[in-house]
Amino acid sequence: MDRKEIVLAALAASNGAEHTPVQVQKLFFVVDREISQLVGGPFFNFVAYDYGPFDSDVYNVLRQLGEDGNAETLYYRPSGFRRYKLTAQGQEKGTSILQGLDKKASEYIVALSGWIRKLSFAELVSAIYKAYPEMKANSVFRS
Numbered sequence: 001m002d003r004k005e006i007v008l009a010a011l012a013a014s015n016g017a018e019h020t021p022v023q024v025q026k027l028f029f030v031v032d033r034e035i036s037q038l039v040g041g042p043f044f045n046f047v048a049y050d051y052g053p054f055d056s057d058v059y060n061v062l063r064q065l066g067e068d069g070n071a072e073t074l075y076y077r078p079s080g081f082r083r084y085k086l087t088a089q090g091q092e093k094g095t096s097i098l099q100g101l102d103k104k105a106s107e108y109i110v111a112l113s114g115w116i117r118k119l120s121f122a123e124l125v126s127a128i129y130k131a132y133p134e135m136k137a138n139s140v141f142r143s
Contacts, residue, residue: 001039001040001041001097002043003043003044003057003061004061004064004065004068004070005097006028006031006039006040006041006043006097007028007058007061007062007065007071008065008070008071008086008090008093008094008097009039009094009097009098009101009106009109010027010028010031010094010098010109010112010113011024011071011084011085011086011090011094011113012086012090012091012093012094012095012097012098013094013098013106013109013110013112013113013114014113014114014117015091016085016086016091017085017117018074018083018084018085019083019084019085019117020081020082020083020084020121021059021082021084022051022121022124022125023116023117023124024058024062024084025046025051025052025053025054025055025058026052026053026116026124026125026128027112027113027116028043028044028046028055028058029044029046029052029053029055029128029132029135030112030116030128031043031109031112032044032046033132034108034112035104035105035108035109038101038102038104038105038108039101039102039105044057044058045057046135047138048134048135048136048137048138048139049138049139050138050139050140050141051125051139051140051141052125052128052129052132052135052136052139052141053128053132053135062084065086065090069087069089069090070086070087070089070090070093070094071084071085071086071087071090072084072085072086072087098110122141125141
């Protein structure tokens with residue numbers, strides 16, 4: 001499995017939902033930390049940053065998936081706020097990859113995706129800091 005495949009599988013777990021930047025960063029961080037051995041990872045090199053674990057390569061992979069027609073970046077005006085989601089093609093590919101994973105891995109990713117998307121920004125960052133205190137080192141966020 002490569003980076004594009006794990007990103008497709010993890011985003012497909014949301015069944016078409018949009019993801020904020022903090023959600024995608026934390027989703028792939030937790031996958032790398034908790035189930036990398038089940039999915040052939042880790043896939044990213046996260047460092048402690050302003051709002052916890054961060055790797056700009058997450059955005060590079062999302063951009064590549066967009067160029068391949070598998071993902072899209074949605075920009076909301078006037079704020080410029082962005083969200084990421086899979087296209088229909090990406091959802092189909094991602095679902096196939098997700099279903100092909102070890103059962104424990106696919107169930108974990110589905111549960112993780114739901115948990116991450118139900119939390120507010122502050123709740124998500126705080127939960128990550130609680131579970132991985134080393135990722136709070138360079139934080140500008142005070143929970």
